[in-house]
Amino acid sequence: MDEGRLKFFCILLPSSLVPGFSPPYRNELRCFVFPFHLKLTRCECYIPSLFWRLSLNTIKVGLIGFGTVGTGVVRLLRENQELIFQRAGRKIELVKIADRDPGRKRAIKVSSSLLTLNADEILQDPQIEIVIELIGGLHPAKEFILKALKQGKHVVTANKALLAECGRELFRAAERSGKNLFFEGSVGGGIPVIKGFREGLVGNHFKTICGIVNGTSNYILSKMTLENMDFEEALAQAKSLGYAEANSTLDIEGIDSAHKLVILASLAYGHWIDFKKVYVEGITQITSLDIQYVRQFGYAVKLLAIAKDKGASLEARVHPTLIPQTHLLASVNGVYNAIYYEGDYVGRGLFYGRGAGERPTASAVVGDLVDIAKQMGHGFSSFSTTRKESQKAIQNMDELECRSYLRFSALDKPGVLARIAGILGENGISIASVIQPERHQSGPVPVVIMTHQAKEKNFRQAIQTIDRLSAIRKKTLRIRVEESEEN
Numbered sequence: 001m002d003e004g005r006l007k008f009f010c011i012l013l014p015s016s017l018v019p020g021f022s023p024p025y026r027n028e029l030r031c032f033v034f035p036f037h038l039k040l041t042r043c044e045c046y047i048p049s050l051f052w053r054l055s056l057n058t059i060k061v062g063l064i065g066f067g068t069v070g071t072g073v074v075r076l077l078r079e080n081q082e083l084i085f086q087r088a089g090r091k092i093e094l095v096k097i098a099d100r101d102p103g104r105k106r107a108i109k110v111s112s113s114l115l116t117l118n119a120d121e122i123l124q125d126p127q128i129e130i131v132i133e134l135i136g137g138l139h140p141a142k143e144f145i146l147k148a149l150k151q152g153k154h155v156v157t158a159n160k161a162l163l164a165e166c167g168r169e170l171f172r173a174a175e176r177s178g179k180n181l182f183f184e185g186s187v188g189g190g191i192p193v194i195k196g197f198r199e200g201l202v203g204n205h206f207k208t209i210c211g212i213v214n215g216t217s218n219y220i221l222s223k224m225t226l227e228n229m230d231f232e233e234a235l236a237q238a239k240s241l242g243y244a245e246a247n248s249t250l251d252i253e254g255i256d257s258a259h260k261l262v263i264l265a266s267l268a269y270g271h272w273i274d275f276k277k278v279y280v281e282g283i284t285q286i287t288s289l290d291i292q293y294v295r296q297f298g299y300a301v302k303l304l305a306i307a308k309d310k311g312a313s314l315e316a317r318v319h320p321t322l323i324p325q326t327h328l329l330a331s332v333n334g335v336y337n338a339i340y341y342e343g344d345y346v347g348r349g350l351f352y353g354r355g356a357g358e359r360p361t362a363s364a365v366v367g368d369l370v371d372i373a374k375q376m377g378h379g380f381s382s383f384s385t386t387r388k389e390s391q392k393a394i395q396n397m398d399e400l401e402c403r404s405y406l407r408f409s410a411l412d413k414p415g416v417l418a419r420i421a422g423i424l425g426e427n428g429i430s431i432a433s434v435i436q437p438e439r440h441q442s443g444p445v446p447v448v449i450m451t452h453q454a455k456e457k458n459f460r461q462a463i464q465t466i467d468r469l470s471a472i473r474k475k476t477l478r479i480r481v482e483e484s485e486e487n
Helices: 049-054 068-079 081-088 141-150 160-177 193-200 215-226 231-240 255-269 288-296 358-375 416-426 456-466
Strands: 006-014 029-037 058-064 091-098 128-133 154-157 206-212 299-309 313-324 336-343 347-354 404-410 431-435 445-451 472-481
Touching: 058 068, 068 081, 068 091, 068 358, 081 091, 081 358, 091 358, 128 141, 128 358, 141 154, 141 160, 154 160, 154 358, 160 255, 193 255, 193 358, 206 255, 215 231, 215 288, 215 299, 215 336, 255 299, 255 313, 288 299, 288 404, 288 445, 288 472, 404 416, 404 456, 416 431, 416 445, 416 456, 456 472
Parallel strands: 058 091, 058 128, 128 154, 313 472
Antiparallel strands: 006 029, 206 299, 206 336, 299 313, 336 347, 404 445, 404 472, 431 445
C-alpha cells in the first residue's frame, strides 16, 4: 500500500455503534465500508452517503390489488423513488403484485415477473416485510390481512369498509403479532387526517368531529346547489366523470361516510366504535327545490359524518344536514373532503383536500410505507384497542335534540297547514318559519317549515301522524340542522 493513497476496508460492526446510522435492530451485525487515508496521524473514519447506502437494508414490499389506487402506488414508488429513499432512510422495493386480472391493460407498465394471480406468493414470502392491501371489500381482504400479520408482516390498507366492520379483530391481531397496521388512505384520500388524530392531536379530548368525507355525495349536492341540477342529473354527471361508481349505493346512501366516521371516532375517542350502532341516512330524497328553500333560510345542505362527546355517551350519525352558509364546511364543494374538529386544547380546526382518487390515496399509502420503514424494529403500534379509556355507549338517536327542516307534500285545502302545525305542537315542536309557495298547478304543493329545537323521537312521532293525513300525498322529508359553533 503506497503512502498517501486512499484505501478502503470492510469491518463487521453492531449497527448501533456507527455514528449517524439509525438501525432497525440495535444489535444487528452489518458490513460497513470505510475509507482510510495512510497519511492521517490517527485513524479517522467516516461514512459518506455513497457507502452509507450500501449498509442499508432494502425493504421488500408486496401489493395485493392492482386497480386504480394500486396503479397510483406503483407509479409513485417509481417516479419519486429517490425522494422516498431520502425520507425513509431505506430503499422501498416493490417485488410482487397480486391481482385477479394481472393481464389487464393498465396506465403503467410493469414487468410480468412482478405479477401473479396468487396472493400467497406475497403472504408466504419471508423476504417481503410489508403487505399493501388495496382490493377493497370484506373478503378475502380480511383473510389476507390476518394472514400477513400472522406471518410477521406489517400491513398498509385503504380499506375503510373492512376497518369499520372488522377493525377490532384486525387491530388485536396486529397487537398480538407486534406488527403495524396502517390505514391513512382509508379516510380523506390524501388528507393526513389519520396521522393528525393519531399523533398531532393525541393530547386532546374532542368535543366534536364533523366532516364531509364522501366526494361523490358532495359533488352531487354541490352541483344541485351551484347549478340547480336535480339529483339524477348530478349523479349521472358524477358517473361520467369517474367521481361515482356504476353502483353508487354506498356513497349516496351514506354507508361509505359511516365507515369513515367509525375510523375517525375510534381514533378520537380511544375505543372501537360499533358500526352497526351508527345512524345512517343518505341524500337520495333531496330535490333541487329543497336546495332552493334552505338557501332562503340561510343554510347549505351537506352529507355530514358527525361524532360528539356527550359526557356519558357519544353521538355517531351520518345524514344530510343543514349548516349555516357561514360555516367552514359550507364552502367545501365538488369532490373535496373536509373534517372539522374541536379539541379541548387545540380548539377548532379543519383538515381539507382531495378525498379520493388514484394520486391522493396513493400518496397516503406511500406515506404509511415510509412511516413503517422508519419504525421497523421499534415495536410501535398503529392503534391500540386495549387503551385504558372508558368505553362510552353510542347515544340512542331518539335522544338527539336539534332544529329541523320539514317539507310536506299536501293538497292545497283550507285547514291543512293548521292541522300540521297542531300535530307538531302536540309533540312539543314549535315552528320558527314557514314557506308555502303559491300554487300554479293542480295537485299537491310543498309546505316547508323550519322548526325550533326538539327531540328526535318527537319529530318521528309527529311525522308519522302527519303522513297519515288524507291531505298528505308523499312521505315527508326531514333534514336536521347543525348550528354553527364557530362564534
